[in-house]
Amino acid sequence: MGHVLVIPYHGESKADQASDFGDEFSSSTVTGTDLSPIQPTWVPPNVKFEIDDAQLDWTWNENYFDFIHIRCLMGSIKDWPRLYNQAFCCTKPGGYIEHLDFDIQFTSDDGTVKEGDTMYDWSKIFIDAAEDITHQTFKIPRFSAQLIKEAGFVDVVEKKFKIPVGSWMADKKLKEIGRWNLLFLTTGLQGMQLWMLKHVLGVIEAKMRAALLDRANHGYYEATLVYGRKPG
Template sequence: MATPTHTTAEVDPTQAPAVVVGQDVEEDQPQDMDSLFGDRAGSSTTSLTQSIMEYRELHGRTYHNLGDTYYWGPNDEKQNEQLDIGHHMLTMLLDNKLFLAPISSNPQNVLDVGTGTGIWAIDFADAFPSSQVTGTDLSPIQPSFIPPNLKFEIDDAQMDWTFAPDSFDYVHMRCLMGSIRDWQRLYGQVYNCTKPGGYIESMEMDIQFLSDDGTVKEGDVMYDWSTLFIESGEQIGQTFKIPRIAKSLIEAAGFVDVVETKYKLPVGPWMEDPKWKDLGRWNLLYLDEGLEGMVMFVLLKIMGWSYEEMAVYVGNMRKALRSSKNHGYYEIVVVYGRKPEFKVV
């Protein structure tokens, strides 16, 4: 995303309460549920600041409130528990590593885009005390007790970045599918703010449930669940298909030596190999824990379903996920690339 800039909310005490990561916030619960996300003018810091604390409620779940920025997942405690389960699962997937990119052993400046609960950034900061880690997210849901070399900032990564060009050794992002309108612009902003020789790494879930033995196929609830998500993303211009095109977009942004690694992550303990059987158990827990939160906004606010229809569908999906007859999986795609040391002419 021109020299990119990055917008970080700076609190104006005359405009909004102070944002302190880890501090309890008062949730706004409007009666008008037809407008889940309020209006926000342009990309001004003031409007971003005013909307930070104004969470919106949908059937007891709270959501980010950033105007024209749609994020389909809740930001409440239940959903955050799912995110932490997902972190454990994805770390296991990478053989107990936090990343795949061949970064240096003493990185200095690291950015975690869409940090969520901040758990990846905390683990990275602990593992690399030489680094200064910044985690950014739409909501202040991160803990206050963190390593001294870590800070969290409230930020919409889709706005213009104000980080200095060539400032990060490593930029990490994970599970942003369905939440970004212009991935090419985002990767371009990462490129401009990455040091020559530094790395980007993007890990995304391909949400299409599949099977190799025909137990999950078109017409089955697990397969069609994914189709609903993908259709909703196309409707609002925030694709869930990013795992399939991330490599080409990262290359188009200017990164070189781009490597793509794909994993088939099973749902449930149906595989024989101990590692994958264990991962399947964790994945089933991850999906079961977050099922309602994952689909509520998609079905009610984008696809126009009633709450009752959604509840029945969630029940059918949960039954399918737990069935030992279904040998389903979805792909995790990790892409990393290096910014050239010299400008490519």
């Protein structure tokens, strides 16, 4: 696949993503970037990591990467059009950009999670409060396809995936995903809101935890995958 750039969210799992990609595409050269030097030293020989801030001016050569992967940066980027424009500049003609992110607004298809319900209102308050504090959007999945087109990429495809909360879905795979997602949310709920939301959401944390565990709530949020090609 040639030269690949991986810009996922901050954390150790970033190294796993770049390493997994390098393992699967052994003929490629994979570069992962992060703000902090937390990556492991034991990685595939075709994978390397660099300390870099994707919001600064990119120092990569023009038309360099065959594939740029961006993941889970909602609330982390001040100027998304600028990021996509820089990615376009550094992508080879015929190369691709791919962006996967999450819209963390809980909802449902059957009316069990709607405006006025704890799960819906909690996530709306979370998003609004986070944006007020950081001045950076947490709603990028709703705009990424259009912004990637405006940057110059063509053949842009947008795919949305439901991430259920709990095991209420009939599909076995989604049921398993829902179980793990419920565990993730219930164990991480306090940590998610501790810093920026303790004065806003602290009083309804118990209600939110109960709503997550209520099997009558058929809630989910969406993961949005967008990819497009640079003309050439």
